[in-house]
Amino acid sequence: AQTVTQSQPEMSVQEAETVTLSCTYDTSESDYYLFWYKQPPSRQMILVIRQEAYKQQNATENRFSVNFQKAAKSFSLKISDSQLGDAAMYFCAYTGGFKTIFGAGTRLFVKA
Amino acid sequence: DAGVIQSPRHEVTEMGQEVTLRCKPISGHDYLFWYRQTMMRGLELLIYFNNNVPIDDSGMPEDRFSAKMPNASFSTLKIQPSEPRDSAVYFCASSLAGAGAKGPANYGYTFGSGTRLTVV
Numbered sequence: 001a002q003t004v005t006q007s008q009p010e011m012s013v014q015e016a017e018t019v020t021l022s023c024t025y026d027t028s029e030s031d032y033y034l035f036w037y038k039q040p041p042s043r044q045m046i047l048v049i050r051q052e053a054y055k056q057q058n059a060t061e062n063r064f065s066v067n068f069q070k071a072a073k074s075f076s077l078k079i080s081d082s083q084l085g086d087a088a089m090y091f092c093a094y095t096g097g098f099k100t101i102f103g104a105g106t107r108l109f110v111k112a
Numbered sequence: 113d114a115g116v117i118q119s120p121r122h123e124v125t126e127m128g129q130e131v132t133l134r135c136k137p138i139s140g141h142d143y144l145f146w147y148r149q150t151m152m153r154g155l156e157l158l159i160y161f162n163n164n165v166p167i168d169d170s171g172m173p174e175d176r177f178s179a180k181m182p183n184a185s186f187s188t189l190k191i192q193p194s195e196p197r198d199s200a201v202y203f204c205a206s207s208l209a210g211a212g213a214k215g216p217a218n219y220g221y222t223f224g225s226g227t228r229l230t231v232v
Contacts, residue, residue: 033218043201045223091155097215098168102155 002027004094006103013082014111020067021077021106023092030054032096034068034075039105040088048090051075084110118204118224125231130192133227135204136185143216146179146189147203149226155203161187162209162216194231201226 003026013019025034036048051059051068058066063083067076079086087110092103117136125131137144145160159169164181172179176195181187191198205221 033220035220037221037223042225043228044225045203045205045221047220047222050220095215095217095220099215100157100217100221104154 002029002094002096002099002101004092004101004103006090006092006106008106009104010107010109012109012111013079013086015082015084017082018078018080019082019108021079021090021092021108023075023077023103025073025075025092025094025101027073027094027096029096032094034066035093035095036064036066036077037091037093037102038086038088039091040085045091049077079108082110084112086110116204116206116222116224118202118227120227121225123227123229125194125229127195127231128193129231130190131194131198131229131231133189133202133204133229135187135189135224137187137204137206138208138222139185141206141208141222143207143209144181144187145205145207145217145221146187147205147223149201149203150199158189160216167216191229194229196231199229199231201228 005024032053034051037045038048039045049061063080065078089105091105094101119134146158148156158171159179161181179189203226205223207217209216
């Protein structure tokens with residue numbers, strides 16, 4: 001069965017600095033998709049970034065980028081130039097076929 | 113598009129009462145999902161629909177839970193009778209699978225703002 005593990009329950013970063021959130025997953029499939037979702041205090045979950053497993057190039061969306069290591073089954077999120085508005089829960093998610101698995105989440109604190 | 117719209121945002125009800133949560137997906141999206149989020153269990157998929165047809169309801173915890181999608185722009189999740197352990201945030205999400213997609217969420221979900229349900 002597929003699993004998604006976020007080993008950091010909480011992380012903290014200084015405003016304008018860079019932070020990396022970790023995610024590992026386990027699957028026997030070769031074709032799948034990985035995502036990071038942000039859940040701010042407003043509660044709505046927002047898609048931050050998407051990675052297709054068959055693409056070696058790491059996805060990038062403005063200040064957000066991923067380090068996708070398929071062999072290691074690792075999918076970390078890097079947030080550059082952190083802003084106060086980045087403070088939120090971040091969920092890593094795996095989608096293979098008809099199943100999506102979410103990690104337990106990492107709460108990110110941003111210090112002014 | 114206004115996004116996925118859920119109502120109510122908050123619901124407080126007494127044990128034994130019927131609760132109905134509502135969702136309007138993004139126009140044109142062909143999949144709709146109902147999730148439940150709790151601290152203990154995280155995000156759990158309850159049920160999902162494809163073109164208004166329920167596809168997988170294996171996540172529905174028990175017969176007290178039911179979901180319908182009478183048309184492409186509206187879905188309900190009903191709990192009858194409600195119990196304190198049903199207290200959670202319930203999310204509706206929609207997705208567009210796209211031509212040739214191998215699954216319903218390969219392009220990710222668009223979530224609503226959720227309904228926080230408290231059963232006392």
